[in-house]
Amino acid sequence: MASSRAPAKRASSKKERRLESETLILAAAEKVFSEAGFGGATMQLIADVAGLPKANLHYYFPTKEALYRQVVQNIFQIWLQAADIFDKADGPAEGIGAYIDAKMEISRRHPAGSKVWATEVMHGAPVIQDYLETTLLDWTKGRADVIRRWIDQGLMDPVDPDHLLYMLWATTQHYADFGHQIETLNGGAALSEDQWVAAKTSVKQIILRGIGATR
Amino acid sequence: MASSRAPAKRASSKKERRLESETLILAAAEKVFSEAGFGGATMQLIADVAGLPKANLHYYFPTKEALYRQVVQNIFQIWLQAADIFDKADGPAEGIGAYIDAKMEISRRHPAGSKVWATEVMHGAPVIQDYLETTLLDWTKGRADVIRRWIDQGLMDPVDPDHLLYMLWATTQHYADFGHQIETLNGGAALSEDQWVAAKTSVKQIILRGIGATR
DNA sequence: GTCTATAGCACGATAGAC
DNA sequence: GTCTATCGTGCTATAGAC
Structure with a gap:
């Protein structure tokens, strides 16, 4: 040498x-x-x-599509990491509350990524269909089990776990995907720090009360 | 003659x-x-x-853009018509419940339109920005006033009207915009009649309880 | 590894016969 | 009003000098 x-x-x-x-x-x-x-x-x-x-x-x-695929994959990883919070919680008020906070923060920090993901899914997921069928499906089943356990333990009202998860995704990602619409309705200005806090508070308040998990 | x-x-x-x-x-x-x-x-x-x-x-x-603009305008009209239900109601349980039903039905019957609208907004509304700033802004203000009145009358908990409206849009449109993802998680099959009923019930249950409007 | 120049192709739009 | 045939543009992708 x-x-x-x-x-x-x-x-x-x-x-x-x-x-x-x-x-x-x-x-x-x-x-x-x-x-x-x-x-x-x-x-x-x-x-x-x-x-x-x-x-x-x-x-x-090598190609435009390969670049696009990498972008979508990166976003998917960010989603998955936020999910860890769900499992570490003792009950729905803590677990779902923290999950909403994490997803709202991602909507705020990575709005572009959320939009690319949304568009990809809306077009029928031509590039990442395999992820939907494997990783996302497994994740969803696991989280639905956690929710069912909380229901059995009497920690929250009986609600359909799948539809609850869809509501969590929809409400939190809306602040990224429809951020332009929200901004326009806010008089053309991006949400302020206080307004983001109000948004998080509103979402958590309505959903946690809605599932009877006010602790 | x-x-x-x-x-x-x-x-x-x-x-x-x-x-x-x-x-x-x-x-x-x-x-x-x-x-x-x-x-x-x-x-x-x-x-x-x-x-x-x-x-x-x-x-x-005349052009591809003119055709696209007409498509987006048509969808916007369908949204607005569903809003009438909101005003005819005596209270939030009836008004918001009926609005959720109507928006869910639109997601089921016009998923393509909802997706075009979503994509247009996500790209910064280059074609229909004027609608956001006029018609949609006016509609939103009017509906927020109705919600505030219901709160003052003690018919529901005090919640931020704007964030409640965003939640209503997000949850209902999610079933159209992310219909492909939901279908994949449903084992590759479109939601059945019973599953659509369950979806509507879940959304109404959580949101109406969440705002304290269980009648 | 980086960049210029261009090949090859698909698109929106239109001219003009019917 | 309808259709065929085609023009011009702008794109992805690559060949080849540096």
């Missing part, structure tokens, strides 16, 4: 550069796909937002 | 034929736009679904 060009550090640096460019492209792609849809987005516009020549995108991601 | 070619009937027949073709094209366009988005939809595909040559579409609608 001797002092031959420190391959470990070199490789790491290369990987880092690649990761950096990929992250930059993915962030730009998420933004553009969310605003224009898959068909409306152009590789040229994504390249402009990322500050790179168009050809470089094709160097890191 | 005399017996000169009965212009009234002729014109009516012409108008009817025009209306028929327009309706046919609009139905096809709603379907294609909802499945592919504006950018992904092609005039050729819309023409194929409508069973007409592509050039005929441009005879009835």
